[in-house]
Amino acid sequence: MNTVFLRELAHARAGDKGDTAILSVFPLDDRDYEWLRTYVTAEAVKHHLADYINGDVERFDVPLVCGLQFVCTHALGGGVTTSLALDSHGKSLSSRLLAMRIPARPEDANSQRCSSGETDIGQR
Amino acid sequence: MSAVRNETRIGSGAGFAGDRIDAAVELVRDGALDDLVLECLAERTIALAQGRRHADSSLGYDLYAAERFRALLPVAIPRGVRILSNLGAANPVAAGRLAVRVAEENGLECRVAVVTGDDVLDLIDREAPALEDGKPLSSHGEIISANAYLGADALLPGLRAGADVIITGRVADPSLFVAALVDRLGWDLADESLIAAATLAGHLLECGAQVTGGYFADPGYKTVPGLESLGLPFADIRHDGSMTIGKVNGTGGMIDRRTVREQLLYELGDPGAYKTPDVTLDVYGVTLREVAPDRVHVSGAVGRRRPDELKVSVGYRAGFRSEGEISYAGLGCVDRARLAGEIAAQRIRRRGVEPRIDLIGTLDTPNSTPDGECRLRVAAMTDTVDHARDITREVEALYLNGPAGGGGVRTTVTEVIGILSTFIDRTAVTSHTEILEAK
Numbered sequence: 001m002n003t004v005f006l007r008e009l010a011h012a013r014a015g016d017k018g019d020t021a022i023l024s025v026f027p028l029d030d031r032d033y034e035w036l037r038t039y040v041t042a043e044a045v046k047h048h049l050a051d052y053i054n055g056d057v058e059r060f061d062v063p064l065v066c067g068l069q070f071v072c073t074h075a076l077g078g079g080v081t082t083s084l085a086l087d088s089h090g091k092s093l094s095s096r097l098l099a100m101r102i103p104a105r106p107e108d109a110n111s112q113r114c115s116s117g118e119t120d121i122g123q124r
Numbered sequence: 125m126s127a128v129r130n131e132t133r134i135g136s137g138a139g140f141a142g143d144r145i146d147a148a149v150e151l152v153r154d155g156a157l158d159d160l161v162l163e164c165l166a167e168r169t170i171a172l173a174q175g176r177r178h179a180d181s182s183l184g185y186d187l188y189a190a191e192r193f194r195a196l197l198p199v200a201i202p203r204g205v206r207i208l209s210n211l212g213a214a215n216p217v218a219a220g221r222l223a224v225r226v227a228e229e230n231g232l233e234c235r236v237a238v239v240t241g242d243d244v245l246d247l248i249d250r251e252a253p254a255l256e257d258g259k260p261l262s263s264h265g266e267i268i269s270a271n272a273y274l275g276a277d278a279l280l281p282g283l284r285a286g287a288d289v290i291i292t293g294r295v296a297d298p299s300l301f302v303a304a305l306v307d308r309l310g311w312d313l314a315d316e317s318l319i320a321a322a323t324l325a326g327h328l329l330e331c332g333a334q335v336t337g338g339y340f341a342d343p344g345y346k347t348v349p350g351l352e353s354l355g356l357p358f359a360d361i362r363h364d365g366s367m368t369i370g371k372v373n374g375t376g377g378m379i380d381r382r383t384v385r386e387q388l389l390y391e392l393g394d395p396g397a398y399k400t401p402d403v404t405l406d407v408y409g410v411t412l413r414e415v416a417p418d419r420v421h422v423s424g425a426v427g428r429r430r431p432d433e434l435k436v437s438v439g440y441r442a443g444f445r446s447e448g449e450i451s452y453a454g455l456g457c458v459d460r461a462r463l464a465g466e467i468a469a470q471r472i473r474r475r476g477v478e479p480r481i482d483l484i485g486t487l488d489t490p491n492s493t494p495d496g497e498c499r500l501r502v503a504a505m506t507d508t509v510d511h512a513r514d515i516t517r518e519v520e521a522l523y524l525n526g527p528a529g530g531g532g533v534r535t536t537v538t539e540v541i542g543i544l545s546t547f548i549d550r551t552a553v554t555s556h557t558e559i560l561e562a563k
Binding site for chain 1: 167168255256339340342345346381382385386387388389390391392393394395396407408409410411412424442445480482484501503504505540541542543545
């Protein structure tokens, strides 16, 4: 199967709370939301970031903004304040996540827009 | 207290202590704001500030407070723009006095309200389990600070007393915004739906430029114009709780559905239950609509009952962090950096400390290209400053006692203040407001 870097289909932001990393993922083109929902699973994220995440990954779907929210516990080396990592906040984890590979979207896929029906913000 | 109106504009002039002051001045000067919030306290800031206060009782507030007041009071006060900020950190009273002094130096009359009561060091149960690991707070190290996250209710007495400037210590970040909005729009703190809207506005604005194109650009994928002159955001909030996020026309950056939704979910755990002292916010129903260039309409926040307990941030002495780095270049640089790391780690383990080893620049290419470069980083936690220095000396020793061609050693030793969390019943916490006048 052809694969692409997640970066080709999505944008992401990282946040932190204590030892928990919070990664938000959105499609560059909202029509790809269902594709991301299928392939960017909590298990796939945990597997891709296995070197960083020692706890669990839970995914929350926020369809009105086409968002996938990954809450990753024990992911910041014991916590922002006492971590020995150079990037103790885990800010760069969003970019590491976008380096995950997922199946390429078939060019003829008749994919659904996400349920908001709002302006399509991405350009193919 | 201000006259109740149908719509109000609130701006965000700082998303963290080190934020750009010139952008905040521009926002106040050209943004037609009613209120400006400066959010300057990260998790650990108060614990560090507490140390400065212990050393000098007139200190312990934000390090850039004087600079911020000097830049902002002369543009804000004549325009009737109120300033609300948690830059009081561990010493809001001293920060309030500083604001008065700066106002008077600039010939400005204003009323400054100082909110205290967040310091609960004497009230917490030190044997209570830390949220993070369930072990007693006291078992982690010497506790040096404990600050409860106050809510919007703590700021209202000052606003209702007609304050132009409100200075606090630890307050939940969105609550700074909620207080101003409740006061301007005549809202009731018990109206969970409107307080959810106000909290959402605060959440979207509290990180400053993170909603206007900061923390966003990715060349070739996400282009942001004018990053060098990135503008700070404001929100126009209407009486029904809907709002439009915007920025001053002509400033750099951008606001669109993507920048707003990244900030919408930023740092939220469960998007259906973001707990603040004011409300439990649910963002699942939030919709975003681009209504004009750099203007995004936001609505749909849902509110539920606020928590009965307030979160408390507890600072403790966690030891010393020792860090050392050394660079290798040219062919085989990664192999030499790795060897250096192994040597240093063995020497450090003999001292009973397990170090963390990082290779920076560890792509395959630096090893096999003539101009490759790899930097070794060795980090460890120790109990004393002397032990921390023993570790950095092992990195320095790599100059003469490691692989070929090591250079550029830099070492640092830092005292580490750790942060733990616990809860306190909100009825145990009482806030106080002191009014100071600049004449």
